[in-house]
Amino acid sequence: MREQKTPSSLAIWLGLADNSFTRQKTVKFGDESAVSSGRFYSILIVILLLSAWIITSVFGLIKPFYWPTIGGTGDRIIKLLSEGFRNVPLWEHVGISVYRVFAGVLSGALIGIPLGFSMGLSSVARGLFDPIVEFMRPIPPLALIPLIILWFGIDETAKIALLFLASLFIMTIAARSGVSSVRISKVHAAYSLGASKLQILRHVILPNALPEIFTGLRTSMGVCWGTVVAAELVAADKGVGSMIMIAKNFLQTDTVVIGIIIIGVIGYIIEMFMRFLERVFIPWKGKG
Template sequence: MSARVVDEETADLQLDVARRRLATQVAVGNFGLRAGAVSILLALWWAIAAAKIFDPVFVPSPGAVWDRLIETSTVHDGQRGVSGYLLYEHLLTSLRRILIGSVLGVAGGLVLGLLIGLVPVIRTLIAPLITFVRTLPPLAYFSLLIIWFGIDELSKIWLLLIAALPPVAVATADAVSGVHQDYVNAARTLGANRWQVALRIVLPSALPEIMTGVRIAVGVVYTTVVAAETVNGVPGVGGMIRDAQRYNQTDIVVLGLLIIGASGLILDGLLHYAERRLAPWRGKT
């Protein structure tokens, strides 16, 4: 092996190490900024509560919310959590509803989006309906779903499904329509049929935009789950929030919102990681 080849390999290794070091520094810096922002918000919240600018019924202190976290997570004075369930049971029930509604909505949105983007007749027939449903607030049709499916799980799952489907369908349709026609023509020239073109050419090319639609859809489902659990939603974080609101237990309401928001951030981070793994070419082509 010549000295020149060795020098080139050494330079490549050094460049790779430098890139990893830079990525680590950026990640640490971003974490520090986020931690600082959260600390400032907590300090501001504590200062407002300590100054008693507002009645504690309206603005509970961080300490009161922390106490509620302990109470709702344990058995105290013979009472098990809140509304008869521990906090993690409320959270797991809500996450199960979110997961089922999101998976079904994303699957339906992918299918409809592909059909709308690839078949002009279906685009003409279905695209206006998707847009119509997307503009409706979830509570507008939740009552109708309750009449159709009752107050148990089925109506909640349908609500979350319908909330998740339009963003994925619209993102998929737009992404499919934007795929360069040269890729499609090249695949057809090599003998690929319509479904092979859709699954092996169009879908991978549109994947980055589709993943964005999935992240938006999951966010919409998170904002809808509290509405879905306002009717017979115990166990569930939304049902817990509804019961606390009836008795002006603002600390439990704030706790429920923080739990939903924190779990939503974690799930969005996982989806963002999945997007980088599934479509690493985004922004590079």
């Protein structure tokens, strides 16, 4: 028998040694599951980047105009948390952006889901709405900002209207593909069990479309989060996007960087939240 030294579990966790399954494989290149997490290198790169930031800050190698020092950024975070930004508390800037995203996504879903269902179920609805949906789909929501400003001005309605449009077509397409993904045998089975058309819609098509609707909601959340920040860059006095835009005008690079980090973190939290909801509400996803 060949000698086999068992690597420590720490080495496996760090991705420096193969786990017991991968060790037995002779074919590793091309087998995705044989590629370890490489955690050691992840930790390494984060430490390297942080060290670089600390070193450049301590020795003043980069002008704070281009990139803030680590100490200055820390001070700024404390100041933002205690005083807010331009007399508006930090949480309000974040809160209003999140509120806009949720309002836009929910209103888009409220209209988009029935629209998508009708397009999946009736040829009249499909014929009527298909040209509109297909035309609007490739247009980036940001291209609509000028028109939205002309129609609604720059108040809250305008921003939510923009986000509504951004999510509407995503939700319509998601709901429609949810309907078309229903296996015909399930519909047949339900009819053979005596279900009416309305019951089929409620008890077969709707639950069957939920996974796709959820994927649509997740995509909408992502797109709307990106759109809200951009929309606030253009015209707003509150919100994370406006915060970094105004900070730029005052050459407050540290606030800009903090704003960008906040945007990233919130985007990540939204994605995790949606995945959590998905696990709770549609555990059957992909198991039909």
